[in-house]
Amino acid sequence: MAEYMASSAYQAAVLEGTVGIIDLRLDTGTWRIAGRFPCFKGDSAIWIPFEPARGLKLVFGEGKVNHDVLDRLRGVESPALPRLYDVFDVDIEYTPPQGVPADEAGAASMPAVALVMENCQEGPRFYSSNCSVNFPHIEECVKEFARLQLVPIDDWTKLTNMVGGRVVDCQEFRHLPERYAFDDTGFDRPALKSYVDAFVDRINRHCVANGIKPSGPPTYQGFRFRSGYEIPGYSSDGLEYDSYRKLPFVPLQGVTGKRVLELGSNLGFFPFQAAIHGAAEVTGVELLEEEHGFARTLNERFFRFDNVEFLRADLLDFVAGVSKPYDLVLLLSVIHTVFPGYTQPELDAFFARMASITTSFCFETPVYYRLMPGGPEYVAQVLQRHFRVVRLVYVYKAYKMGQRAIFFCYS
Numbered sequence: 111m112a113e114y115m116a117s118s119a120y121q122a123a124v125l126e127g128t129v130g131i132i133d134l135r136l137d138t139g140t141w142r143i144a145g146r147f148p149c150f151k152g153d154s155a156i157w158i159p160f161e162p163a164r165g166l167k168l169v170f171g172e173g174k175v176n177h178d179v180l181d182r183l184r185g186v187e188s189p190a191l192p193r194l195y196d197v198f199d200v201d202i203e204y205t206p207p208q209g210v211p212a213d214e215a216g217a218a219s220m221p222a223v224a225l226v227m228e229n230c231q232e233g234p235r236f237y238s239s240n241c242s243v244n245f246p247h248i249e250e251c252v253k254e255f256a257r258l259q260l261v262p263i264d265d266w267t268k269l270t271n272m273v274g275g276r277v278v279d280c281q282e283f284r285h286l287p288e289r290y291a292f293d294d295t296g297f298d299r300p301a302l303k304s305y306v307d308a309f310v311d312r313i314n315r316h317c318v319a320n321g322i323k324p325s326g327p328p329t330y331q332g333f334r335f336r337s338g339y340e341i342p343g344y345s346s347d348g349l350e351y352d353s354y355r356k357l358p359f360v361p362l363q364g365v366t367g368k369r370v371l372e373l374g375s376n377l378g379f380f381p382f383q384a385a386i387h388g389a390a391e392v393t394g395v396e397l398l399e400e401e402h403g404f405a406r407t408l409n410e411r412f413f414r415f416d417n418v419e420f421l422r423a424d425l426l427d428f429v430a431g432v433s434k435p436y437d438l439v440l441l442l443s444v445i446h447t448v449f450p451g452y453t454q455p456e457l458d459a460f461f462a463r464m465a466s467i468t469t470s471f472c473f474e475t476p477v478y479y480r481l482m483p484g485g486p487e488y489v490a491q492v493l494q495r496h497f498r499v500v501r502l503v504y505v506y507k508a509y510k511m512g513q514r515a516i517f518f519c520y521s
């Protein structure tokens with residue numbers, strides 16, 4: 111159906127992973143494209159902007175395209191995503207450049223998925239050299255993911271994945287409504303509500319008895335359910351629960367079939383999210399009895415995930431005893447209370463241990479804050495001593511006195 115003749119420039123581009131020239135002939139009835147075009151090669155796709163407003167993306171490789179999400183996105187107008195006009199399967203007839211024998215040039219024909227998409231135009235970019243995010247577009251994208259109930263690819267904030275503020279690799283997104291509202295259709299809803307009310311009442315009475323002035327609702331993590339019921343949570347901007355606010359920056363797209371650990375798991379929001387995103391085995395470790403009991407009860411009486419466990423332990427003790435490595439460890443807004451300040455040698459020892467027990471690590475910490483006075487650059491330097499890849503994925507205003515930074519690291 112589609113055919114391209116590889117020029118030698120294109121062949122070089124494929125080999126070097128850069129830009130090339132392509133002779134393309136495509137005739138699907140709807141799309142008739144013929145000519146010589148510049149093309150850009152990514153890890154598993156080639157992008158051919160065949161006209162100023164539109165381009166053709168050829169995606170190679172099994173599992174690199176989620177057809178369900180493409181069906182939903184076709185024709186959708188979104189400031190966060192390129193407009194998708196058409197999707198079809200093609201068999202690429204491949205003509206090797208002159209002088210290259212067919213067997214050396216690779217397969218003469220290969221299947222691909224072709225996407226006709228908006229050719230997003232790159233505007234000015236704002237970023238620091240130490241940062242992978244394109245800040246002006248982030249909030250817009252997050253809103254759009256929630257509106258369309260999407261799970262973005264894990265590295266969606268990487269500069270190369272965003273063109274003109276739009277996330278161009280959306281063919282790998284997933285549609286997962288439960289991410290934005292947990293499915294409570296099978297729950298005993300009155301029992302859930304009375305359990306939460308009793309918890310809130312208990313914590314409130316404890317605070318009054320001990321003269322503690324709460325800075326937010328007694329339930330730190332906010333949960334939303336399909337029925338419309340909500341467990342209210344702490345919101346540092348007064349607009350969104352922090353649990354949902356940090357969710358777009360926690361790499362959950364890739365957890366399918368993986369082992370996930372959260373240290374300081376509070377009411378269990380992120381372990382439950384990992385389970386609905388397809389993790390095989392999830393452990394949440396929480397120090398406080400009430401919070402640990404809440405997460406455990408929520409699972410045993412309502413969610414009933416048999417692959418999620420909640421343990422009551424100090425995270426340092428737990429980490430010291432890990433013998434089987436994890437694929438992903440989450441440590442979100444906890445470490446500043448364990449190691450206040452960044453000067454202690456214990457923190458280096460802790461990150462070294464962390465790098466030895468997990469392949470990937472998602473870390474959130476306050477910055478420019480009383481208990482964590484350094485900025486994101488300083489935290490990145492500390493992490494870089496122990497992790498091969500350290501990527502700052504987001505920074506947001508969280509407390510009156512500081513900001514929070516989220517990092518994603520590979521060991």
Ligand SMILES: C[S@@+](CC[C@H](N)C(=O)[O-])C[C@H]1O[C@@H](n2cnc3c(N)ncnc32)[C@H](O)[C@@H]1O
Pocket residue numbers: 330331353373374375376377379395396397398401423424425426441442443444447448
């Ligand atoms: C601010 S909350 C963050 C919860 C969750 N990680 C999130 O980002 O939504 C910190 C949680 O870590 C727990 N925590 C604090 N120190 C801990 C420790 N040493 N071991 C285990 N959990 C701890 C607290 O009890 C609390 O539930």
